[in-house]
Amino acid sequence: MSRPLIVDSVAALRAQIRDWRRDGLSLAMVPTMGALHDGHVSLIGVALEKADRCVVSIFVNPTQFAPSEDLDKYPRQLARDLDRLAETGAQLTFTPGVAEMYPAGFATRISVGGPAAGLESDFRPTFFDGVATVVAKLFLQASPDCAVFGEKDYQQLCVVRQLCRDLDLPVEIIGAPTVRDAHGLAMSSRNAYLSEAELEVARQLNAILRRTAAALAAGADEGSATAEASRALVKAGFDKIDYVAARESLTLAPWRRTRDGRLLAAAWLGKTRLIDNVEVPSA
Numbered sequence: 001m002s003r004p005l006i007v008d009s010v011a012a013l014r015a016q017i018r019d020w021r022r023d024g025l026s027l028a029m030v031p032t033m034g035a036l037h038d039g040h041v042s043l044i045g046v047a048l049e050k051a052d053r054c055v056v057s058i059f060v061n062p063t064q065f066a067p068s069e070d071l072d073k074y075p076r077q078l079a080r081d082l083d084r085l086a087e088t089g090a091q092l093t094f095t096p097g098v099a100e101m102y103p104a105g106f107a108t109r110i111s112v113g114g115p116a117a118g119l120e121s122d123f124r125p126t127f128f129d130g131v132a133t134v135v136a137k138l139f140l141q142a143s144p145d146c147a148v149f150g151e152k153d154y155q156q157l158c159v160v161r162q163l164c165r166d167l168d169l170p171v172e173i174i175g176a177p178t179v180r181d182a183h184g185l186a187m188s189s190r191n192a193y194l195s196e197a198e199l200e201v202a203r204q205l206n207a208i209l210r211r212t213a214a215a216l217a218a219g220a221d222e223g224s225a226t227a228e229a230s231r232a233l234v235k236a237g238f239d240k241i242d243y244v245a246a247r248e249s250l251t252l253a254p255w256r257r258t259r260d261g262r263l264l265a266a267a268w269l270g271k272t273r274l275i276d277n278v279e280v281p282s283a
């Protein structure tokens with residue numbers, strides 16, 4: 001496969017997309033922050049099944065990081081990402097700089113409610129405003145027919161769906177299944193921060209969540225089951241648990257047994273924060 005075209009300005013992005021539109025081609029977008037891994041490659045595969053052309057954006061978005069977070073050390077490896085993209089069949093890479101996305105004087109921020117409330121927002125209160133703002137900009141810049149997001153960031157997926165519904169952004173949002181290593185660890189760019197010993201611990205997160213979801217589906221009390229999951233995570237070696245919580249899968253409202261649910265968790269290993277989620281089938 002050949003390397004995708006690379007553009008770093010909105011004008012060049014729009015010019016290329018205009019040519020494709022003139023030829024009647026459909027377009028899918030995969031927004032990323034780079035440090036591409038098998039999870040991203042699978043999103044691009046889904047995108048290319050849905051549309052004639054795929055644009056992958058690579059932009060480490062400063063507005064979704066709090067001052068105390070890892071913006072400076074977030075992995076940036078554009079040359080490797082471009083090699084990786086050459087294997088995927090994606091036709092266009094959009095790599096804007098911060099000044100292109102947020103020129104001097106930029107003063108707008110989108111704030112999403114609904115599924116953005118609680119969970120991640122309890123610990124990262126400005127995160128989803130930053131995500132919603134950059135995703136809305138990317139959609140307005142590229143005007144894709146659809147965009148693919150990983151279920152690994154499940155709350156983000158729900159927030160982006162809400163954003164498109166509320167702002168009438170005509171982009172179909174497709175959720176793609178989480179890609180995991182052989183031990184169940186969800187692929188994440190932040191896994192690069194983990195030492196070998198931490199990786200061993202991290203690999204237990206999904207097993208503990210699956211066990212807890214099975215207990216919930218079998219009728220276990222929600223409070224006891226999630227408290228037990230937190231204890232199990234600490235026993236496995238996690239340093240701090242931000243949350244383990246069951247929610248309704250579509251709205252992220254409190255879970256009712258008669259509705260499909262999602263069990264979501266965030267936990268710390270040293271300085272690395274990991275998130276994961278699994279389905280909880282309805283009764």
Ligand code: PAF
Nearest residue numbers: 031032033061131134153
């Ligand atoms: O999931 C991510 O990598 C980011 O939050 C996204 C959607 C690319 C927005 O910066």
